[in-house]
Amino acid sequence: MKRVSKGSQTAAGQSKHSSAQPRSADRVDEPDRIDAINQLFAEFELAYHNQYYKAYSTEDRLILAKKYWLGCLSEFSPRQIVAAGHKLVRSQDYLPTISAVIRGCEEGIALFGLPAPRDAYMEACRAPAPKADYRWSHQAVYLAGRATDWYFLATESEEKSFPVYAHYYWDFCQRVIHGEELEKPALVALVNNPGRPLSIEEQQRRMALLREELDL
Numbered sequence: 001m002k003r004v005s006k007g008s009q010t011a012a013g014q015s016k017h018s019s020a021q022p023r024s025a026d027r028v029d030e031p032d033r034i035d036a037i038n039q040l041f042a043e044f045e046l047a048y049h050n051q052y053y054k055a056y057s058t059e060d061r062l063i064l065a066k067k068y069w070l071g072c073l074s075e076f077s078p079r080q081i082v083a084a085g086h087k088l089v090r091s092q093d094y095l096p097t098i099s100a101v102i103r104g105c106e107e108g109i110a111l112f113g114l115p116a117p118r119d120a121y122m123e124a125c126r127a128p129a130p131k132a133d134y135r136w137s138h139q140a141v142y143l144a145g146r147a148t149d150w151y152f153l154a155t156e157s158e159e160k161s162f163p164v165y166a167h168y169y170w171d172f173c174q175r176v177i178h179g180e181e182l183e184k185p186a187l188v189a190l191v192n193n194p195g196r197p198l199s200i201e202e203q204q205r206r207m208a209l210l211r212e213e214l215d216l
């Protein structure tokens with residue numbers, strides 16, 4: 001049986017002689033995602049020696065595995081992947097599955113100052129009006145609440161509202177992780193223009209926006 005070299009840093013889908021240079025889009029003061037996958041497998045090799053060689057007994061099998069894991073973890077940042085690997089190695093007795101790593105990556109949003117989805121949901125539900133004036137733990141918590149709809153959060157059960165909120169929150173989390181600066185909450189300002197009375201439709205539209213922001 002051909003064993004995998006302990007020091008192998010072959011990236012998914014690459015030969016030993018090909019370069020695994022980071023793509024410019026992935027470089028943000030943190031290791032490239034390919035390097036993160038290599039580091040993840042290196043940790044698994046050291047921590048789960050016998051299990052590791054049983055699962056990846058040949059170089060070809062290792063390359064295919066890395067390619068598959070790279071695709072499955074493409075939505076996560078390198079820091080999340082590495083952090084998830086560290087946590088799993090310290091807490092699991094058996095070689096982690098890809099689903100375990102994905103769960104670890106999802107929990108790794110704390111690296112970016114983002115609260116866990118359940119904590120964010122509870123904060124959004126309990127924050128007093130006006131929502132835009134509340135001191136949020138993170139902008140993503142507020143924006144996810146606004147996208148979900150404050151009235152919906154206030155009137156529907158957690159069983160129904162939490163999945164909707166979590167969907168929007170995860171989207172904003174991914175934007176933060178990829179370096180996007182989220183907009184800040186702003187109170188709706190009513191235009192002061194006494195020279196031109198607003199139409200009934202415009203008054204209703206602006207009142208609806210104001211009620212949404214004030215959670216009325």
